[in-house]
Amino acid sequence: MSNKLKWISEELNHLHAQGLYNNIRTIESPQGAWIVVDGKRVLNFCSNNYLGLANDARLRDAAKRAIDQYGAGPAAVRSIAGTLALHRELEARLAKFKGVEATIVFQSGFTSNLGAISALVGKDDVIFSDELNHASIIDGGRLSGAKIVRYAHNDAGALDDAIKKEGDREGRPYTRALIISDGVFSMDGDIAPLPALVDIAEKHDVMLMIDDAHGEGVLGRGGRGIVDHFKMHGRVDIEIGTMSKAFGVVGGYVAGKNEIVEWLNQRGRPFLFSSALTAADTAACLASVDILESSTELVDKLWENARYFKSEMKKLGFDTGKSETPITPIMLGDEMLARKFSARLFEENVFAMPITYPTVAKGKARLRVMISAAHARADLDRGIEMFAKVGKELGVVR
Numbered sequence: 001m002s003n004k005l006k007w008i009s010e011e012l013n014h015l016h017a018q019g020l021y022n023n024i025r026t027i028e029s030p031q032g033a034w035i036v037v038d039g040k041r042v043l044n045f046c047s048n049n050y051l052g053l054a055n056d057a058r059l060r061d062a063a064k065r066a067i068d069q070y071g072a073g074p075a076a077v078r079s080i081a082g083t084l085a086l087h088r089e090l091e092a093r094l095a096k097f098k099g100v101e102a103t104i105v106f107q108s109g110f111t112s113n114l115g116a117i118s119a120l121v122g123k124d125d126v127i128f129s130d131e132l133n134h135a136s137i138i139d140g141g142r143l144s145g146a147k148i149v150r151y152a153h154n155d156a157g158a159l160d161d162a163i164k165k166e167g168d169r170e171g172r173p174y175t176r177a178l179i180i181s182d183g184v185f186s187m188d189g190d191i192a193p194l195p196a197l198v199d200i201a202e203k204h205d206v207m208l209m210i211d212d213a214h215g216e217g218v219l220g221r222g223g224r225g226i227v228d229h230f231k232m233h234g235r236v237d238i239e240i241g242t243m244s245k246a247f248g249v250v251g252g253y254v255a256g257k258n259e260i261v262e263w264l265n266q267r268g269r270p271f272l273f274s275s276a277l278t279a280a281d282t283a284a285c286l287a288s289v290d291i292l293e294s295s296t297e298l299v300d301k302l303w304e305n306a307r308y309f310k311s312e313m314k315k316l317g318f319d320t321g322k323s324e325t326p327i328t329p330i331m332l333g334d335e336m337l338a339r340k341f342s343a344r345l346f347e348e349n350v351f352a353m354p355i356t357y358p359t360v361a362k363g364k365a366r367l368r369v370m371i372s373a374a375h376a377r378a379d380l381d382r383g384i385e386m387f388a389k390v391g392k393e394l395g396v397v398r
């Protein structure tokens with residue numbers, strides 16, 4: 001019998017033994033504050049549905065109408081026969097929302113990062129990347145072939161030093177350079193020091209790219225994102241966005257100056273070689289932009305909920321790490337403890353998945369609570385009560 005796949009079962013056993021095996025749950029209901037998971041109705045603390053839009057009637061209606069008008073599938077890549085009037089409309093609306101010259105829509109935030117980074121730098125170039133950047137940034141960097149220099153997390157001084165050091169290096173100097181940072185870090189909920197990054201990028205004349213996946217719909221006026229939050233309009237060359245979180249749908253985009261977007265229309269590989277976002281998704285995204293532009297109510301509710309949850313959890317003695325946003329890690333450290341905590345919460349009808357290596361460093365396991373505008377105060381209170389109960393039971397808090 002062939003032995004060539006034996007290594008996989010060995011690796012999987014290893015994951016189980018180390019508490020690193022990810023038990024993927026199945027959701028059997030629409031997204032919301034309460035969802036049905038593996039047949040059980042549970043309080044949802046895991047989704048990126050910041051504003052509760054994923055199951056909003058206005059998005060559902062827009063998607064249905066778009067299917068009737070344009071059909072189900074895109075049937076082509078954007079650059080051949082897949083670009084619909086709807087895609088161009090969404091790009092224009094997103095540009096206005098973000099306060100940039102132009103945007104280009106991709107299938108996801110992940111492909112936006114892959115497409116943008118690999119089109120902007122290549123093998124003669126260098127990327128300066130925050131050490132905690134999202135996997136799609138890391139993969140985009142690798143795909144580009146550029147030299148990748150990691151700098152200490154959110155440390156502008158370390159970034160400045162790294163750029164100087166690369167510039168001073170003997171031999172072949174780099175042609176182009178790109179600084180990349182998450183805007184809001186997805187596992188800790190802390191915010192990049194954008195004004196300092198902008199200053200450094202301008203001082204060294206290096207391109208600056210910020211992934212605003214967890215900033216839009218959350219930071220800035222009416223959820224316009226990190227650039228708006230810090231009033232840095234026109235000073236960040238490339239912004240990456242996703243429609244899969246606060247916008248409640250799926251899809252991604254790159255925002256910036258006209259020439260960048262034009263270049264990505266020509267050279268963004270997922271745009272050229274992978275089929276377009278569906279009409280239903282695109283129309284639902286447009287409906288989200290309408291909602292965000294019409295009122296700040298959902299963004300305000302999100303923050304009110306996040307502040308309340310975090311302060312109550314801190315009062316109980318939980319460590320919420322460095323979070324400055326609705327992403328609320330409950331730091332536990334040990335992988336096994338995180339799994340056990342999550343499993344006990346699930347028994348109490350609270351769904352909070354453990355986040356362990358390789359998503360975060362070994363020994364930095366946590367439960368990451370994602371607060372949403374969809375949660376009512378009673379939902380948060382119920383969650384806090386159950387965290388307190390299980391936390392005491394497992395000796396995490398007293």
Ligand code: PMP
Pocket residue numbers: 108109110111113134136182186211213214242243244250251252
């Ligand atoms: N960037 C960051 C910072 C993210 O957290 C994510 C999603 N986990 C992505 C990009 C990818 O977005 P999408 O789900 O739209 O592919």
